[in-house]
Amino acid sequence: MRDKLFNLLLLLSGVGVILVAGGILYALSTESLTAIKEYGLLQFITSTEWSDRSQSFGALPFITGTLMTSLLALLFTIPFSLSVALFTGEYFKGRRVATMVSSLVDLLAGIPSIVYGLWGFYTVRPILVSLNVNAQGFGVLLASIVLAIMIIPYASSLSAEFIGMIPNELKEGVYSLGATRLEVIRHISIPVAGSGIFAAYILAFGRALGETMAVTMLMGNTNNVPLSLRDTGDTMASVIANQFGEASGVKLSALFAIGFLLFLITALINLVAKGVVHRIHK
Template sequence: MIRTAARDRIFKGLLLAAAAAIILICGGMFYSLISGAAPAFDHFGFFRFIASSDWNPKTGSESYGALPFIAGTVLTSLLAMLFCLPLSLPVALFTGEYFRGRRIAKIIGTVIDLLAGIPSIVYGLWGFYVIRPVIVDLGLSSQGFGILTASVVLAIMVIPYAASLSSEFISMVSRELKEGAYSLGGTRLDVIRRVVFPVAGSGIFASYVLALGRALGETMAVTMLIGNTNLIPTGLTATGNTMASVIANQFGEADGLKLSSLVAIGLLLFIITAVINLIGRLILRKFR
């Protein structure tokens, strides 16, 4: 009995150490980003750095600002979510409500999980050889690179994530509630509109918030397709950069103030993504 109690205390101690390690790692990441970004914030000022659109690496007249990359990140992510919604929600209803438990729903669910696990660079290659030529053929862009191309591929990347989560919440709606609606003469569409969406609505919304958080930090696929110019996008077919893509493109050759500015952009992306995911988690907790 004594030996069992000692083992139990050791096991609990190991679990506590693992949990503490996660907190320390997260805190260490945040601290290292703040330390690396401090020179840029001290030199330019925090709000000036965020609001400036200058990106001039020329020695002696260096000037860096995050606004073009914040704009590119927000634009591509929101546009991707706009494309994602009309495709992922029907898939979620198909697997979570209309054909729930049937073989076809399980097959589609497996395909969704498979798509969610594909590396982003594969999506980038697919977008380069498929989506980009389509954009060129439609006459929207002479080269096919830009905000629109990156957003389409980004939407395809987050569709499986949003559809899978939404399907889970739709399938969690009480069967008794739906049967009660049917007994009152409701059709399948009535049940979805008046029972499924009101009950699972907050969970579905949280799914898209979490998908948005994932889209904000996407790097390789966007880097391959957005055009990589350090300018505020002037339209959907204009080229630009996101916060993640500018770091991926320029971090290897950066030093001094430029390196600190890239770390500052990474810190901003870290904070934005953390806040978005926190909001999604809070909504999920409320739903559950």
């Protein structure tokens, strides 16, 4: 009887996950129909105009802003997160200093995004302005830097876990052949843990795609397509947060359509990542 109850609980949990995902997809798609019928899906995605006056709403500025900031943040994240992961999972694994660094990384991962936004506004922005890197004080570069700092703890913590799971016997066998620490990392640690590290970066990238408050505070909140790192703009998540409360009619439907596109982009990235990880394991 206990086994049957446990199996039923597992079945209900699995069905519940499917129902929640299906409910999200259904709600977003049905609420998006008004905007999609009004403009057409292709025009909605490729249009650069977002205007309350003309009642014309296109998603391209926000798609561009989302991809630019997220990809740039991921590019900034890779060297720093991999260094932290190797420090805690390889070089000083099991030592007190690695435990301290891991605890600090976990603490940074739990900080709310709005706190990162405040920190970026009052710390990173003045530095960039003083260096004349970002004369406007806002923009893609500023948002990307803060996003990178936000997702580094996720990527480094997960990567360190996968690196730490490599059997010591495998590395000791390579050391016995005269390999250096760097050679072991290059030819054993990173290749063996490669799929896990890749998955960690995909999860961090997904966090950057959906980030809202920090980007809202730092990117400038304009409806134009950002063409350089110094341009202002908006992302798909932040434009929904900024304009959802006052939206109605076709504009409200357009915001739902942006959320629907963000859902599809995130799902597509996760599917691609799973496919890559599956190929690596094969």
